[in-house]
Ligand code: V47
């Protein structure tokens with residue numbers, strides 16, 4: 514727990530910054546656990562130095578989580594990259610008409626992937642892919658049931674709201690009916706993808722044809738009503754401006770006030786390789802760190818802030834731990850293509866547990882393995898490297 518001294522220390526440190534006066538009110542709010550306004554969020558983006566935002570964000574991070582940095586042991590299944598939609602930033606999908614250039618896994622092939630982890634201490638399978646017109650709700654309900662039958666302890670986190678919106682409409686089911694069907698089949702939580710940027714004018718320009726902001730939020734709200742936890746992402750650093758980012762986070766913060774069903778906010782840095790937005794430059798590392806810091810300060814009701822290390826790279830993921838981030842996803846351990854095709858730092862996004870633990874310890878944070886719902890599996894802060902057992906991937 515942070516003492517009153519820390520609070521005084523923060524206030525006096527803020528005064529030592531040349532722009533300190535401008536941020537007195539925010540400093541007070543940060544130390545009093547009060548919510549900042551949209552205008553204050555914008556002010557941070559536009560006028561605060563990187564050092565100042567880091568200080569606020571780290572204060573909040575340490576108050577909420579101390580030095581703990583979570584990771585989990587998961588693997589991804591990407592059922593297909595065939596997609597009926599054509600998001601301009603996507604480097605990964607192939608239209609149905611060009612499906613011979615893409616891949617489409619059968620249920621048996623996906624079960625083979627699941628079985629290849631038998632005996633390994635993974636806790637989560639993350640299923641996400643393109644929106645294939647022939648892979649419908651029944652297909653995925655059967656797949657999830659088979660996974661749960663084979664390995665009941667494996668948490669199934671799957672499907673973006675974009676995939677679900679299409680599946681439910683095709684099955685002529687309401688969101689509530691569709692979600693319940695998936696829950697009954699064994700789906701336990703949802704990842705945060707497909708949110709992109711909620712602002713309608715930007716969304717029209719980068720991903721015009723998929724579910725809109727209200728549809729995305731409704732699907733997550735319905736999942737929360739059923740007791741499922743979900744994540745939320747934001748694709749930033751392309752043609753949006755700071756006000757669009759604040760608007761996006763504001764809509765998420767409002768839904769979280771209502772449902773408290775979100776676990777984690779994940780800002781995703783736009784990567785510009787091999788897509789229709791290759792002319793748009795990528796954001797700098799400074800901009801990335803500021804994004805994390807402002808997210809940590811603004812999203813006061815989100816317990817966790819995640820840096821997705823395959824996208825950001827290992828060193829920047831380490832850096833982000835001083836900018837509010839308290840989670841760096843997982844071992845992942847597969848050939849996740851959605852990012853490597855877009856030019857991410859990691860062409861083979863896989864780290865074993867020991868590598869992840871070392872990465873976190875190198876920046877003097879405390880590595881804690883969690884399950885999908887943030888129950889602690891193991892605190893590695895006192896772990897001797899030699900104690901890693903052979904079942905760890
Ligand atoms: O919605 C696609 C993004 C997302 C690019 O919830 C791109 O734990 C950057 O949401 N540059 C899907 N990003 C993946 C996702 C996710 C990933 C890891 C963990 C979780 C979680 C969720 O990938 C898409 C889109 O925003 N994306 N193309 C690109 N060129």
Ligand code: SF4
Nearest residue numbers: 596598600603606643
């Ligand atoms: Fe399809 Fe997702 Fe790519 Fe958009 S981002 S084209 S919905 S796979």
